[in-house]
Amino acid sequence: MPIHISNELPDLLVPEEAWRSPANGVNGHLHSAESTSPRVRHLQKSVSLLFDPPLSSNLIPGKGDLYIAESQLVWYSPEKRLSIAIDYPSIGIHAISRQGDALTEGKPHVYGQLDSMVIVREERTDAMDHDGESDGEEEQACEFRLVPDDLTALDAMFQAISDCAALHPDPDAEEDDNEEGDWYYTPDDPQELNGLQEAALQHLDSVFEGPNPLGNLGGNSNPADQFADATEDMEQ
Amino acid sequence: MLFYSFFKTLVGKQVTVELKNDLEIRGTLVSVDQFLNIKLDDVHVVDEQKYPHMMSVKNCFVRGSVVRYVSLPAQHVDTALLQDAARREAQAGR
Incomplete structure (x- = not known):
């Protein structure tokens, strides 16, 4: 789960709206439509990237463009020809810091924690050779x-x-499921269930998602969806 | 699947998430997905002295694989129901 450092921006597919937006210039490295390259969900120009502790004394990223791609989180500075790509599974938590902190001189930012960092340098810059x-x-x-x-x-x-991040589940989690497969079965595809299992699962969903005996629902990001049934039940 | 369903019942409640690196975060559970990735709002770091830089964090996303424990509000957990559901899921897996 490493950080990849190179001189080239990886092949990425930037969505149409990002091309049209005047705020986001067009970069010669980027492919358009027909490409099979990983899709960029969000392109943010002019983003400072700070590592703590620093990656190395002579590698200060500074300001560049942030490509939040489905494959990796990629930051690229065309001026420095420096690309830093972070694999999502290595990001343990990420968060919004609204007030900023000393490192960002009080500027709000997106904060991320890498549990264990392995740096892979693919194409070195001159600075790194030394x-x-x-x-x-x-x-x-x-x-x-x-x-x-x-x-x-x-x-x-x-x-x-x-x-x-949700597109990249931890490979370990799947292994755990397999180890426990003898007694604890968690299929993702409902079609894999036999009749008995399906009935049990439906029961589970009904007991957990039905009207809450304790009341006090709320805070759900999409309450209309999740509690549509509950409302009907109450009306009946 | 059981824990995913179970955690969904706690959306909107205060929970404390302890990470494998000992960081403890308290906040309102916003969402949870099938990988038990957890989103929290109104976040407070439990040990602010040890993690002062995390004080300004308000919304956060915790990767399911880095979670060690989730502390739940006892009054919102129906243990009898949970026990029943766990038994049924275990039976279904046979």
């Missing part, structure tokens, strides 16, 4: 901060990163 530690892989705990010039974009960035 860094004695840059060979091979390094591992350390790390935080990152993304500070966009346009602070109104924070929520959209947070949402896009959340959506993309």
Whole structure:
């Protein structure tokens, strides 16, 4: 679950609206429609990327463009020809910091925590060639901060990163399921269930999603959907 | 599947999530998905002295795989119902 550092922006498919928006210039590295490249959910120009602790003494990312792609979180500075791509499974938590902190000089930002960081340097810049530690892989705990010039974009960035993180479930979780498969069966596809299992699952859904005996529902992001049945039940 | 359904009943409630790196975050459960990724609002870090930089965090997304424990509000957990559901799910898996 590493961080990939290279000189090139990976092939990415930027959505139409990002091309049209005058705020987001067109970058020669990007493909359009027919491409099979990973799709970018959100493109945010002019974002400062800060690592704490720093990746290395002579690798200060500074300001660049943030591509929240379905494959990876990619930050790229055309001026420095520096691309830093983070795999979603390595991001343990991410959050919106509304007040900022000392590192961002009080600017609100998206905060991320990397549980264990492995840096893979794919194509080195000249600066990195002089860094004695840059060979091979390094591992350390790390935080990152993304500070966009346009602070109104924070929520959209947070949402896009959340959506993309959910596309990359942990491989370990699936292994756990398999190990426990003898007695604890959790199919994702309802068609895999036999009749008895289906009945049990429907019962579960009904007991958990039916009218709450304790009342006090709410706070759901989509209450109309989830509690549509409950409302009907109460009316009957 | 059971825990996913169960956590969905706690949306809107205060929970405390303890991460495998010992960070503890308290907040309102906004959503949970099938991988037990957890979204929290109005977040407070339990040990603010140890993690002062996390004080300004208000909304957060916790990856399911980094969660060690989730502390639940006892008054919102129907343990008899949960026990029954767990038994049924175990039976269904046989």
